[in-house]
Structures are given as C-alpha cells and as structure tokens.
Amino acid sequence: MIVPIPPGERTYRAQQAFEFAGSDLAGLVLFDDQLIQYFTGFIFIPTERPIALIITREGERILFVPRLEYEHALETAQVEEVRSYPEFPGEQHPLLFLSEHLQQLGLRRGLIGVDHDGYPPVMGYSGPALSELFAIRRVSAALDRQMALKSEPELSLIRESARWAGHAHRLLQQYTRPGLSESEVEARATREATQAMQAEMGPGFRSHNRWISGAVALYRGQIGPNSALPHAISINAVFKAGDNLVTGASAGVWGYLSELERTMFVGEPTPQQRHYFRHMLELQDLALEHMRPGRACADVDRVVRAYYEREGLLPYWRHHVGHSLGQRIHESPFLDIGEQAVLEPGMVFSIEPGLYVPGLGGFRHSDTVLITSRGAELLTHYPRELEALIIPA
Template identity: 25%
Template structure:
C-alpha cells in the first residue's frame, strides 16, 4: 500500500474514539479511499481489517487475490476462502483464521451504510454488538477534506461536464425526447476523458416540476423547459451539474421562477466561507425563495457533499451546524417546482480552498433559450 493510503488510515484512527482498536471496511468508496482498492459487493464477503496495534489484513475470496495484491502489495496478509455452496460460512472460517493470528482488540467500527449483514455477522463472535460503532462520521470527516490530487480530479470532471453540456445544448431541438437528450450526453461522455458517465435525469415541460423523476420519453414542444442533471467520474471522483434551459419562450411565470432560483443559487454560493455552518448556506438560498413566495415549492436541501460518491456528507440542510473547512467539496442546487407549470434547478459544484470558494462548474447560469 502506498504512503498516501497509510497516512489516511493513521488519520482515521485519530478521528475515532480511543476505545476503537479494530476497524472493518467492506467494499465501498471508503475502502477505496483508505486503500486504493475498488471492489463491488457480491455474494462473497470481503473485509479490510485495520488495527491500532498491527498492519492491515484482508479477508477475501481466493479468486480475488491477484487483483487485490496488485493494489495492496504482497506485504498485506490475506485470509482467503474458496467458492462453496455457502460462501458466507467459508468467509467465516477465513475470518476465524484471522482472529486466531491477530489481536482483535478494543471496540470495533464498521461503516453502517456500506456494511451488510453478510460482513457484520463475521464480527459478532469476537466483538460485542453493543460495542460496534459506526465508522462513517470519522471516515466522512477525512473524506470531506480533499487533498490537491482529489481537487484536480474534481476540476477535470467539472470541465468535462461543462463541455459535454454545452455541446449537447447545440443539438437539442423540438421533437427530441428526454431519453434522446440523455443519450446524446452519454455518447459525448464516452468520447471524453471521463472514466464513466455517472448517471443523470432529464425532464421536459411540466415534468420538470418533479425534482427527481426518471428520464422518460416525453418529447420537447416549443416553449418547454428542459432540466438536465448529470455528472461524470474522473479518477473515481464525481461532478454533478444541473441546468434548466428553454426551447423557445417558456412564458412569464417560468422566467420568473428561473430568476428566483438563479438568485438563490448565487446567494448560496456567496455564503461559502471557512467556518460558516452548512445550514447557513441553505438558509441564505432559502431566504431568497421564501421572499419571492415560492418557499413551499423548494422541498429539498440546498446541496450535498461530493467526492468519491455523488452524494456524500456533508449535507447543506437546516440543522447541520457543522462548519465548512478547507478542502470541502459540495453542490449548491436550489430548485422551485410548481405542478402544472414546471420546475427550475440550478446546480453547481463548489470547492472551498485556502483562497476561498472555487466554483468548479462554469456553464452560464442565465436562462438559455435554444
């Protein structure tokens, strides 16, 4: 394992209570963050085992050893198991071999959100379930502080997203369906330097009033709003942007809604500063929407953390008294959604650097009429 990941693992224990002596990490983005290892969850349990007293070890399927060794190196002990009718029982036997050879001291920590019962049950013969703590607060605190390498990956992802979106705008026309728009985006992402298309939502006309609808087959008519929400991944790191455009004149009410949302987004971005509570960003944007009379039509938080996941802590929502720190990356995405009329969302990716707020996404925010 490289020094970068070793430093992250050491920092993780500094974030955890002293009582936690052993950490178990199932396949997840936190596993990738702490080791560089990217694995999907399957019927075969896998655990990275970290300890204050000893170096890392891995419980894993035998057929994964070559791939995992390529990332973790040969100095990390593997406790492997072969395929069996019951892979969970085979994994338990491998875990018992690990427990026989290592001191599983202190309380344990696992990430509640990513650890399945399959992995969790491996631990309970050696740790009192009452003493097993949630790893996520400590892992999230580390992951929220992006280093320069992570920042560069996110900048590149944002640049690609902007370019794809601008080119797609030039192609959209009356008669295109929501799926046509998304397909055009996907094709451009494939031809870009992004690792993958990370998914998206395209809605048209009155369906823009649904904040999180599935992309469908509704066709664009003259005067329709078109809401496009998508991102890409670069080196594992996400971008996430939303722009709402019009194909022809959308009418006075939609224009009014658009300007309210654009101003709310500006207020949210301008509130970004080190030491400011996350809830204050939400409040700054929401005040604009409330004052315009659309408060009941802004049903979601202002934004979410961004990094190895498209949605990760911290969350920009009322009640989150945590404060912004250098290295934090997140979205600012107010929206107003009026049934029978339409909706508008404007979303940007923001990074807090030593020099202040850096808005990564640069696609113009003024209403664009195609």
C-alpha cells in the same frame, strides 16, 4: 497530466484514520465499498459475498475477500496483505473467518471501529452481527469527515471531472432540438464527450467511479412538467417548444466526480418561466455568498429557506441546498438545517436550491464548489444566465 491517487496518499489515509475514528481503537473493520476504495483503491461490485478491509493501528491494510476476487485484489488493491475465504455461505460463515483473522492479528482483545455492525444485507446475504463476535464502535461519521476534507490530488481529479462535465453539457445543449427524444440526444452527447475524454487522457485512463462512467450529460426525464420531479427517471420524452428542461452532467475521473446542472428552455420562455428562473438564480447566489469557512452548514440552509418564506415560494421547495461530493455522488456533510458540521477548507459541495412548480416544471442549477480559506471557489464553469440557456424552437 491527470494521474490517479498515488499509493502513498492511500497509505497515509489509513494511518490518519485513527485521528478521526479514535486513538483508543485496536483496529478498523470496514465493509462499505466506497470506504474500501478510498483506503485501498480496490474497486468491486458488492454482492452477497462479504468483502472487508482491516486496518491496524500501524496503518497496515488487510483485505478480506471471497476466493473469486483473490487475483483481482492481488493485482489492483493497494494493501499490505490479501486474505480470502472459500465461498458464501460455505461450510463456515465468512464472518467467522474474519473473526479468526482478527484473533490472529491480536485485535479481538480491544475495541474495533466499524462502519456497519456486520456485512450489510446485499443480494440475499445473511450473517451474524459483528457485535456478537467482538466489541465494536460505529465510526462511519468520523470516516465520512475524513473523506470530506479533500487533498490536492483529489481536487485535481474533481476539477478535471468538472471540465469534462462542461464539455458533455455543451454537446447536450447543442444537440437538443424539438422533435428529438431525450434518449437519442443523451446518447449522442455522452458518447462523443466520453470518446473525446478518453482520447485526450490516453489508453491507460479509467473512470474508476461506481456512479459515473465516462463523461455523461442527461435529462433523466426532467423535461416539461415532469421536470418538477427533482429525482425523475427517464421517460424518453420528445422535446417540444415551451418545455422546461433540467439537466445533469458529470464525468468519472480516476474515481472522482463533479456535478453540473442547468435549467434550460425550448424556445422563448414565458413570463412565468422567467419569474421562477430569476428566483432560482437568486437562491443559488444567496447560498454561494454564505459558503465560507467557519460557517455552519445549517446556517447556509437557513438563509436560503428564509428567502423561500419571504418570497412566498415554500410551496415549491423540496430539498436542502446541497451536499458534499467527490468519490461518491452524495457525501456528507449536507447543507441542511439539521447538519451540525462546519464548513472547512478542502470541502467540496454541490449548490443546488431548486423550485418545483407542478404543472409547469423545475428550476435548478447545480454547481460544484470548493471551500477555500477565502470563501467558495466555483469548480464548474458553464453559463448560468437565462439568455444563454434558451434552445431555438
């Protein structure tokens, strides 16, 4: 049975945070909604009203929320205490209330680790920097590293996400036909996959993911020549024979997700399409071969970029090999020549080197991969070979 992250794990994360952020810190103050969810399970939509999490050296978590979120936080947040302020901007600014709370907790005498120097500007928010109120040090990168090392409960949820992503993608491929629009095919595949997932999981199941709700499969406008845009947006294109298609599928499972993408074709691909598809597969295979613990993230990207150069494909390169993921759709570290991190067991990545040929289309598979002590384990399982990805015209 698939269950959410247990409260004990979130408690342990808060206690362990100082091993990553620094033992010299008096406490932590975090504003990022994803970090707050990671440490407390509290899910909210960031608005102009600041929400913050205070973590003490003992691992005690105090959630600081506007009055309108108080009952929501009491009911759902896995914390030791919830404190609230009246409203933003209010007669006294919320961050001044926050500073008073830190004073009461005895934390303002020391150095505070923060993810942002004040609440980030969202929906018209403005306010003082934390560095105007007390001594701070940015610890975002350290906490990102903590998030990158997935626990067994996290991996269980990512594996389940990958299973449902595959189901949604199979429906997407099954329903795609010339003459239909991307919106109607996406809607049908996503609706049916989500209904199946919810039925199997039971009435208490929740996606609990800001990025993905349900089991989703889509094209996001990556159809025909438009698929040469890696981050295209939906254009409600109508499928026709000869189209390059680049897909995306995932599922939100108790706060965690996966990534599955495939390059498909409507009708028999041309020799040119086969040429770039073959190179795309070889690029992904090359990246997978080098995903081993102890190897630098930068080295994986260097090896793949060398292939682009050797084969004369650099004009069609647009982005690095991949990125970590789990709770967020993009997390660090990144498989990029500028990344200093080293691959470690427990890290989860997308592997997605692509080719983007103007006037023709895009060629990209993406798979979710776990770094183990032995190498790389594929968590997404969907056909990669060309013949399995041709849609009858």
